[in-house]
Amino acid sequence: MARQIFAYILHKDGVADDTALELVEAARRLDASAPVTALVLGTGADLDKVCQEVAATYKEVWKVDNAALSYPNAEVVRKVLVNLIPKGAIALVPHEHFGMDLSPGLSIKLDAAYAPDVVDISALEGDKLTLVRQEYSGQVSTHVACDLSAGAVITIRAGAFAPDESRSAGGTVTDKSPDAGDAGVAGRKFLEIIEAEVGDVDITKSEVLVSVGRGIEDQDNLEMINDLAKAMGADVSCSRPIVDAKWLEKARQVGTSGQTVKPKVYLALGISGSFQHMGGIKGNPFIVAVNKNAKAPIFQAADVGVVADILEFVPELAEKIAEMK
Amino acid sequence: MEILVCVKRVPDTSENEIEINSSGSDIQRDDLVYSVNEWDNYAVEEAIQIRDNVGGSVTVVTVGDDDAEEVLRREMAMGADKGVLLKDDAFEGSDGRGVAAIIKGEVEKGNYDLILTGAQADDGAGQVGGMLAAMLDMPFASLVNRIDVVDDKKINVGREIAGGNQEMNEMSLPCVLSIQTGINEPRYVGIRGIRKVASVEIPVKGAADLGVDAAVIGAANARVKRLDYFVPPAGEGAEMLEGGVDEIIEKLIDMLKSKGGIK
DSSP states (O other): OOOOEEEEOOEETTEEOTHHHHHHHHHHHHOTTSOEEEEEEEOHHHHHHHHHHHTTTOSEEEEEEOGGGSSOOHHHHHHHHHHHSOTTOEEEEESSHHHHHHHHHHHHHTTOEEEEEEOEEEEEETTEEEEEEEETTTTEEEEEEEEOTTOEEEEEOTTSSOOOTTOOOOOEEEEOGGGGOOOOOSSEEEEEEEOOOOOSSOGGGOSEEEEEOGGGOSGGGHHHHHHHHHHHTOEEEEOHHHHHTTSSOGGGBBSTTSBOBOOSEEEEESOOOOHHHHTTBOSOOEEEEEESOTTOTHHHHOSEEEESOHHHHHHHHHHHHHHHO | OEEEEEOOEEEOTTTOOOOBOTTSSSBOOTTOOEEEOHHHHHHHHHHHHHHHHHOOEEEEEEESOGGGHHHHHHHHHHTOSEEEEEOOGGGTTOOHHHHHHHHHHHHHHSOOSEEEEESOOTTOOOOHHHHHHHHHTOOEEEEEEEEEEEETTEEEEEEEOGGGOEEEEEEESSEEEEEOTTSSOOOOOOHHHHHHTTTSOOOEEOHHHHTOOTTTOSGGGOSEEEEEEEOOOOOSOOEEOOSOHHHHHHHHHHHHHHTTOOO
């Protein structure tokens, strides 16, 4: 029997997320002979818009319209998916905050294997799928064997599979709402979204960012970062550990869980360069990385790199720039 | 409130550069400094704060070998009331589902209102909490960065979503939450604190004590298995500036100027 692949489509305000195109590419790489079905859950006119958009890329689109799905509560979505996804099928889900909420439990309820945060697909032999993952914040990669005999839930890292936008599917939309069953859940109820506080500087508008990470080691050392930013005429941003330590406000955090910035120049100081951090940098800026670990992933993403301890390097750089002026 | 926090002993990535051994079968484990997984530490701190506000107790649990005991003691030194080590040869090589099934055994032996895990650990999978909740048919929320206790049946929980926004949910107890870093400021643990709990007895439980389903644990039943470690072929990467510090800084300033990085 042919293997069936399903792709969970994230969408907002009637527009499908970029990952919709990436999942169809991941599915093709996984098993080019398998039929791929897009699962689009939601309600109302926005849902129909998304289904039409997605049908350009997927041959089959299953639509589930239910008022309980107006906000994607992972517990509600899981219940619906368990009713829709046939035994032994493969479900692809984007690996972001919603996918992380939904997928581990979905794999249990489908009694399927679970392979999270996949960045590449190496081989498929029978029911043995070989995947690539990363561990230790991207410091090392691993090949992982995933047994597909009972089906699988696989979450796909955003940006890992480049979409081929030239493919045109001309797909059909099927209303599966009657098969979705009861979408009611007890135990978790969505209340509201609390928008991020606006900080004193809007780093999303900055042209030059001096961004600081864990390598700064101590809050007192931030002074040298401020001095450098002042000398350059730049704004200060940071990676997650600095906000977790409450040394800078959340509004200055660059990354998928923080701000998306699009500067011309990005100076990454003592930042390792996790995919969550890099996911917040758009517009292809000129990236300079300074890090004492020559193997830090940031050096793969940067244009120019310096292996140095920022605590020694930054004061000297700031001084030279200030002198020059 | 009775709170169970699941913790894991992992190599401390702020102390170690992770390298791969010559055969690619594992990372270089000699000389690694281990500690409690960073996310788990936030989960334990949150549990302690909830207990201090509303009463109850905090139990920390880990699946591991004898070495794993040290992270339980560390978290007890922080303020957790009890530690439990889940250890059995049969547990070795379990995948995420196996680990969740083992912890499920401990949850069912206790009377917990709230079960916390870290949002992820060294392998970046972030799977055990969600799996455990599904196995127990309890509500689950991931990436939690705020917990407000409403009463002994209900809590309001904030989840970290994109763009620094927070998604608020009402959850009924008992439930399982995976905790994101930054939810609190974990307290410092000194040598003295660890000495104080050095002789506290930590119960060890195996598969039979927990009544774990033997069909899902161990390497033989893992549906997902790591085959090897490798370093992906490096892309072009950055142009590395080399030479003396003055020389590097001079080059860098020229580059920054030409790219509009110095105003």
